[in-house]
Amino acid sequence: MADFEQAEKIEVKKNKKSPIREIIESVVIAVILAVIIRTFIVEPFYIPSGSMEPTLMINDRIIVSKVSYYFGEPERGDIVVFKYPKDPSKNFVKRLIGKPGDVVELRSSKLYVNGQEVPENYLLPGIRYADYGPVKIPDGHYLMLGDNRNNSEDSRYWGFLPEDLIIGKAVLIYWPIDRIGVPN
Numbered sequence: 001m002a003d004f005e006q007a008e009k010i011e012v013k014k015n016k017k018s019p020i021r022e023i024i025e026s027v028v029i030a031v032i033l034a035v036i037i038r039t040f041i042v043e044p045f046y047i048p049s050g051s052m053e054p055t056l057m058i059n060d061r062i063i064v065s066k067v068s069y070y071f072g073e074p075e076r077g078d079i080v081v082f083k084y085p086k087d088p089s090k091n092f093v094k095r096l097i098g099k100p101g102d103v104v105e106l107r108s109s110k111l112y113v114n115g116q117e118v119p120e121n122y123l124l125p126g127i128r129y130a131d132y133g134p135v136k137i138p139d140g141h142y143l144m145l146g147d148n149r150n151n152s153e154d155s156r157y158w159g160f161l162p163e164d165l166i167i168g169k170a171v172l173i174y175w176p177i178d179r180i181g182v183p184n
Contacts, residue, residue, distance in 0.1 A: 041067055043168070045081055045091065051146035051153065052093055055079065055122050055183050061175035062093075062183065068169040074099070074142065076113070079170040079183050082144070086158050093170060094154050095122070098135075098143030105134035106149075122147050122184060132156050142166075 017025075047060040056062065056079070064081045074080060074096050084090040098104040098113060105112040109128045111120055129149035137143050141160035146152025155161065173179050 039066075041065075042171075044174070045093065045170075047093065050151055051148050052079070052095070053148040053151075054124055055095075055147045056093065056170070056173070057179065059176070060173050060179060062170045063172040063174055064168040065171045066168040068171070069166060074166065074169070076102075076118075080142075080144065081167045081170060082161055083165040083167065084158075085161060085165060088165065091167065092144075092153075094144035094146050094152070096142050097145045097155075098137045100137050100139045100141060102143070103134050103136050104132075104143050106130070106132040123149070140164075 043064050043066060045062050045064055047056045047058060047062065050058050062081075076096055076099060078096045079093060080096050081091055081093045084092045097111065102113050103115070106129065108131070111118045112134075127149060135143070137160055140163045142163065143155045144161050145154045145156070170183050173181055173183055
């Protein structure tokens with residue numbers, strides 16, 4: 001019996017990890033999970049400009065879903081974060097207005113897609129902006145506009161957004177606390 005108890009104590013000692021090793025393993029696992037989540041699933045972003053006001057305000061923090069477009073196409077009206085076509089080291093956020101094959105026109109401060117007027121309830125009431133188009137969006141590209149049309153460097157200036165520059169869809173404003181919610 002004594003040999004069995006001695007063997008059991010030795011086995012217990014072999015399986016017990018030091019507290020420092022457990023901490024290191026936990027930190028390594030946490031870092032790996034954080035990198036995977038941020039790279040493939042969701043990522044926080046900061047809004048530095050007023051180009052998307054009133055939907056997104058300066059200093060808002062948003063969560064962007066990177067998986068949203070793994071399972072479906074971007075949709076007209078989505079708020080999208082993407083790499084700026086003229087400098088891919090910068091990220092931009094704009095509203096998707098036109099999809100491949102659409103004909104888009106801004107006329108008399110109204111949006112027309114494929115000849116039909118599209119209501120834009122997200123714009124400030126009474127906003128006036130310059131005419132643009134009509135333009136036809138090529139395959140694999142999107143037309144992106146800021147909600148603050150008079151203060152937005154968007155597709156009217158740098159052209160159509162190539163699909164491969166899309167990072168993801170804005171799904172949540174998480175800061176400041178009084179603005180927590182889903183951007184629309």
